[in-house]
Amino acid sequence: MATGRMNQLVVMVNLCSSVVEGIEHLMAYEKNERLKEDAVTGLLTLEENLRGFKADKSVIHETRWMAEVIRNWLFVFDQEFKNRLYRWYFSALKELRNLMTSEIERCPVCAGKGVPHYGAVFYMEGGEAGQYVLEPVRVFMKCMDCGNYYLAKEERGLSNGKKSSCRTKARCERLLADIGKFVAEGTMLFIGEEKSQLYKEARKAGYDPKAMSLEEAGNQKDCGKGRYGIVLIDRISRTQDMKLVLTRAAEYLTDDGILWFDGPDLDKSIKNLEKKGASMWKGEAAEVCLTDRGIDALAEQCGLSIRSYRHVGTASGRIEVIARKKE
Numbered sequence: 237m238a239t240g241r242m243n244q245l246v247v248m249v250n251l252c253s254s255v256v257e258g259i260e261h262l263m264a265y266e267k268n269e270r271l272k273e274d275a276v277t278g279l280l281t282l283e284e285n286l287r288g289f290k291a292d293k294s295v296i297h298e299t300r301w302m303a304e305v306i307r308n309w310l311f312v313f314d315q316e317f318k319n320r321l322y323r324w325y326f327s328a329l330k331e332l333r334n335l336m337t338s339e340i341e342r343c344p345v346c347a348g349k350g351v352p353h354y355g356a357v358f359y360m361e362g363g364e365a366g367q368y369v370l371e372p373v374r375v376f377m378k379c380m381d382c383g384n385y386y387l388a389k390e391e392r393g394l395s396n397g398k399k400s401s402c403r404t405k406a407r408c409e410r411l412l413a414d415i416g417k418f419v420a421e422g423t424m425l426f427i428g429e430e431k432s433q434l435y436k437e438a439r440k441a442g443y444d445p446k447a448m449s450l451e452e453a454g455n456q457k458d459c460g461k462g463r464y465g466i467v468l469i470d471r472i473s474r475t476q477d478m479k480l481v482l483t484r485a486a487e488y489l490t491d492d493g494i495l496w497f498d499g500p501d502l503d504k505s506i507k508n509l510e511k512k513g514a515s516m517w518k519g520e521a522a523e524v525c526l527t528d529r530g531i532d533a534l535a536e537q538c539g540l541s542i543r544s545y546r547h548v549g550t551a552s553g554r555i556e557v558i559a560r561k562k563e
């Protein structure tokens with residue numbers, strides 16, 4: 237599930253409701269030009285978005301029809317029009333709900349079909365008196381095609397104070413040594429925060445990294461601004477679009493350059509928790525969790541090929557990946 241697309245669908249649901257409200261006003265205050273314009277604009281926006289999502293044709297057509305009859309004052313303020321309005325409203329909402337379901341079932345890495353991957357570790361523990369939670373706080377889907385996990389639901393309002401593990405000095409040194417086995421020296425692009433431990437350690441190790449934030453890396457349209465022998469992504473799991481950031485990062489690589497990134501390893505985290513029993517939802521959520529099989533599919537989608545990877549982490553598992561540009 238690409239969270240961006242899901243948010244767009246939520247906006248569309250709200251737009252449907254406000255359009256209906258606007259038309260109800262229009263019926264009460266007949267011939268109000270401004271209300272008419274608003275209703276038409278709202279409907280046309282919805283039509284365009286529905287087309288973008290390849291929604292059911294009859295819903296798109298009906299949305300267009302509503303816009304046309306209102307724009308040209310072809311309707312009378314009668315019960316028949318009202319009935320048609322509400323029929324449109326419910327069919328549009330139903331279609332949006334279908335689109336949301338298919339969005340959740342669509343793997344953001346390979347567009348394959350995902351199924352819910354439930355686990356008791358995602359349920360919130362009963363805390364305050366009288367408060368119990370029946371639904372999981374977080375739901376991951378397992379993609380049946382590529383094998384990766386992706387986030388389908390994250391209860392809002394719980395993200396404050398989430399623990400995000402910091403990389404230790406020793407770990408930074410070790411992963412820089414891993415990189416050094418492939419490229420001992422050269423230009424480095426660091427995608428992440430300059431104040432991070434990893435950036436500091438990279439400098440200490442003798443690199444002169446050019447820093448770029450994760451947001452910048454995802455937004456950059458023109459990558460003709462340089463190629464690097466090493467591209468290091470510090471916290472890719474914080475982006476909502478891992479595929480986009482990796483694709484952009486690949487474009488910054490020289491032909492023999494290497495890309496380093498790591499991502500959460502859900503299988504290992506669950507195994508660790510079975511032994512230790514901590515709740516998983518307290519940690520930071522990532523949009524995509526990597527698996528042995530899944531990283532190849534991810535690399536393939538982003539113009540990369542995997543050179544090596546390793547499982548790390550004792551509490552929450554991670555997979556560290558070294559990749560090159562695909563030939």
Ligand SMILES: [Zn+2]
Pocket residue numbers: 343344345346347348349379380381382383384
């Ligand atoms: Zn997939």
